[in-house]
Amino acid sequence: MSDKVKVVIDAMGGDNAPAAIVKGAYDAAKEYGERAKLLLVGPEAVVKSELAKYEGSDSLDIEIVNATEVIDCNESPTKAIKGKKDSSIVVGMNLIKEGKADAMVSAGSTGALLVGGQLLVKRIRGINRTPLAPVLPTINGVTLLCDSGANMDAKPEWLVQYAKMGSIYMEKVVGIKKPRVALVNVGLEEEKGNQLIKETYPLLKECKDINFIGFVEAREIPYGACDVVVADAFVGNVIIKLYEGTAGALLKIIKESIMSTTKGKIGGALIKSNLKSVKKLFDTSEYGGAPFLGLNGLVVKTHGNSGSGEIKSAVRQCITFNEQNISKIIKENVADASLNAPAES
Amino acid sequence: MSDKVKVVIDAMGGDNAPAAIVKGAYDAAKEYGERAKLLLVGPEAVVKSELAKYEGSDSLDIEIVNATEVIDCNESPTKAIKGKKDSSIVVGMNLIKEGKADAMVSAGSTGALLVGGQLLVKRIRGINRTPLAPVLPTINGVTLLCDSGANMDAKPEWLVQYAKMGSIYMEKVVGIKKPRVALVNVGLEEEKGNQLIKETYPLLKECKDINFIGFVEAREIPYGACDVVVADAFVGNVIIKLYEGTAGALLKIIKESIMSTTKGKIGGALIKSNLKSVKKLFDTSEYGGAPFLGLNGLVVKTHGNSGSGEIKSAVRQCITFNEQNISKIIKENVADASLNAPAES
Numbered sequence: 147m148s149d150k151v152k153v154v155i156d157a158m159g160g161d162n163a164p165a166a167i168v169k170g171a172y173d174a175a176k177e178y179g180e181r182a183k184l185l186l187v188g189p190e191a192v193v194k195s196e197l198a199k200y201e202g203s204d205s206l207d208i209e210i211v212n213a214t215e216v217i218d219c220n221e222s223p224t225k226a227i228k229g230k231k232d233s234s235i236v237v238g239m240n241l242i243k244e245g246k247a248d249a250m251v252s253a254g255s256t257g258a259l260l261v262g263g264q265l266l267v268k269r270i271r272g273i274n275r276t277p278l279a280p281v282l283p284t285i286n287g288v289t290l291l292c293d294s295g296a297n298m299d300a301k302p303e304w305l306v307q308y309a310k311m312g313s314i315y316m317e318k319v320v321g322i323k324k325p326r327v328a329l330v331n332v333g334l335e336e337e338k339g340n341q342l343i344k345e346t347y348p349l350l351k352e353c354k355d356i357n358f359i360g361f362v363e364a365r366e367i368p369y370g371a372c373d374v375v376v377a378d379a380f381v382g383n384v385i386i387k388l389y390e391g392t393a394g395a396l397l398k399i400i401k402e403s404i405m406s407t408t409k410g411k412i413g414g415a416l417i418k419s420n421l422k423s424v425k426k427l428f429d430t431s432e433y434g435g436a437p438f439l440g441l442n443g444l445v446v447k448t449h450g451n452s453g454s455g456e457i458k459s460a461v462r463q464c465i466t467f468n469e470q471n472i473s474k475i476i477k478e479n480v481a482d483a484s485l486n487a488p489a490e491s
Numbered sequence: 492m493s494d495k496v497k498v499v500i501d502a503m504g505g506d507n508a509p510a511a512i513v514k515g516a517y518d519a520a521k522e523y524g525e526r527a528k529l530l531l532v533g534p535e536a537v538v539k540s541e542l543a544k545y546e547g548s549d550s551l552d553i554e555i556v557n558a559t560e561v562i563d564c565n566e567s568p569t570k571a572i573k574g575k576k577d578s579s580i581v582v583g584m585n586l587i588k589e590g591k592a593d594a595m596v597s598a599g600s601t602g603a604l605l606v607g608g609q610l611l612v613k614r615i616r617g618i619n620r621t622p623l624a625p626v627l628p629t630i631n632g633v634t635l636l637c638d639s640g641a642n643m644d645a646k647p648e649w650l651v652q653y654a655k656m657g658s659i660y661m662e663k664v665v666g667i668k669k670p671r672v673a674l675v676n677v678g679l680e681e682e683k684g685n686q687l688i689k690e691t692y693p694l695l696k697e698c699k700d701i702n703f704i705g706f707v708e709a710r711e712i713p714y715g716a717c718d719v720v721v722a723d724a725f726v727g728n729v730i731i732k733l734y735e736g737t738a739g740a741l742l743k744i745i746k747e748s749i750m751s752t753t754k755g756k757i758g759g760a761l762i763k764s765n766l767k768s769v770k771k772l773f774d775t776s777e778y779g780g781a782p783f784l785g786l787n788g789l790v791v792k793t794h795g796n797s798g799s800g801e802i803k804s805a806v807r808q809c810i811t812f813n814e815q816n817i818s819k820i821i822k823e824n825v826a827d828a829s830l831n832a833p834a835e836s
Contacts, residue, residue, distance in 0.1 A: 298685040364733040392737040394714075417759060
């Protein structure tokens with residue numbers, strides 16, 4: 147029992163909570179019950195009655211932990227984390243803080259998860275910032291984006307840590323050998339870029355422990371040019387949102403164009419399933435959740451409109467993360483190295 | 492004769508020079524000869540023999556201006572502009588400087604055009620920086636992106652000028668009434684963003700002369716959420732390149748998916764023309780060229796792989812720009828206003 151991974155699930159996070167979240171927890175417990183114990187956090191009565199809908203749920207390794215409040219996506223993150231002590235996010239994170247859990251999955255407010263991560267779960271000593279690192283689909287696989295929007299106005303040494311943590315994650319959790327790490331820039335020549343890029347590049351070039359392949363232009367990301375995309379949070383946020391927006395808009399006008407002619411309508415009916423699978427491939431919510439890297443424990447943020455499938459994937463992610471000892475590897479290879487390095491700002 | 496717009500065309504710029512460029516000049520002269528005189532700049536003998544291929548070209552209002560050197564895309568822009576005095580870009584820009592031309596079209600090195608614009612054509616006094624402002628396709632029209640990659644490490648007052656110049660351009664050249672101007676951010680709430688955004692937002696809010704609608708998230712740009720997208724050059728460059736990359740990658744996997752099944756192949760044949768028109772719609776090179784806004788004269792950069800159609804569109808753009816007195820409007824409404832404002836950094 148004791149070597150099972152203990153995963154908190156925020157039953158009240160996201161647009162489809164609690165129904166889809168509880169269903170996801172049930173599915174995860176059924177499939178991964180040998181490896182994980184789930185702690186479902188939310189208003190006890192509500193969660194209990196949701197869970198009771200599923201056959202055999204009482205025999206699964208799920209514990210309900212009561213939390214009476216919910217943090218809304220529109221609330222100020224810092225105020226919410228400090229004020230709502232009995233919210234599912236705060237209660238869940240305190241379980242990690244107290245050593246009663248290893249990881250947490252939530253489809254709730256990204257801001258609250260970021261702030262809660264810093265204040266409650268806390269960064270590994272020596273880690274400057276914890277990037278939110280979603281996996282993006284490419285035409286031949288996936289790539290990890292660090293940081294997709296957590297820490298504005300990045301410093302060069304933050305990006306260096308993102309690169310190292312991202313590389314570890316892609317290797318150990320996603321299973322890519324010697325992940326190709328690249329820094330987003332406006333061109334491939336060394337003299338190009340803004341101040342941040344110019345200061346970061348030489349530092350990354352010196353990193354012996356990652357497979358740094360240099361710059362990547364945004365155009366090449368969807369073609370799978372690298373396995374880890376390093377960017378400051380503002381640029382990373384633009385990347386993930388434009389990925390979603392461009393793909394969505396393009397599929398919409400393809401559909402409209404096809405439906406505008408009779409020939410198109412017939413053809414469209416024949417390729418419907420193809421388009422559907424492509425849409426699924428480019429849907430960034432299809433790949434479980436995005437971890438905040440560098441915390442004392444794992445916090446995984448899933449898409450706001452997560453269904454049960456994503457919650458289940460995120461639980462699997464937490465299990466792998468923990469079984470692979472990622473936090474320990476990050477501590478030893480990234481955090482301690484920074485602490486022992488000559489003074490950094 | 493004298494009130495015709497005088498447009499320089501760089502015969503040697505881009506992948507398809509000189510053939511496609513000269514063809515574009517010929518087409519433009521045929522269609523817009525009443526409104527424009529074209530100055531085709533390049534090695535005289537080469538340009539002459541290219542032009543002679545087209546029937547009646549000698550009766551068109553095209554003047555060949557000799558320039559023996561060519562600036563390559565891989566050259567250092569500043570070195571090239573300073574060193575190659577007889578290159579088509581330098582000779583062409585000097586024509587504007589000396590008042591012998593009003594505008595210039597080139598598919599050549601963006602960097603050289605930027606540097607040449609600053610050093611030879613020069614900024615309007617009071618304009619801080621000249622953004623490269625391409626038009627991006629959206630599902631229901633186009634939007635102007637300022638800056639797509641010209642001036643790194645922007646300051647708030649630069650972005651304010653981009654917003655104003657972009658608004659003028661969209662209104663007068665593209666014909667959009669009261670263009671909706673938006674600032675790219677990671678969210679819609681006022682407290683979100685990096686330092687640059689937080690400092691720029693209140694300045695834009697105070698601008699009475701533009702229709703500033705607040706923040707736009709990258710996700711909404713392809714859906715036509717605004718008419719002018721304001722971003723610093725790094726973010727703008729990521730936007731235009733990811734637009735291209737995501738659309739290209741998506742169409743590629745749609746094609747592959749369709750071709751992988753027999754049913755798909757039949758359907759694919761029926762919707763081929765639909766897909767083609769969508770591809771054209773999302774091809775950022777379909778919309779003429781991108782102006783550098785705020786110079787004493789117009790410099791239009793067209794895509795590196797420009798064909799004759801783009802050159803012709805860009806000539807039309809130059810004619811409208813000039814006939815609408817855009818430089819004068821920018822001078823009076825943006826530059827002079829900045830000069831008269833209380834001290835800015």
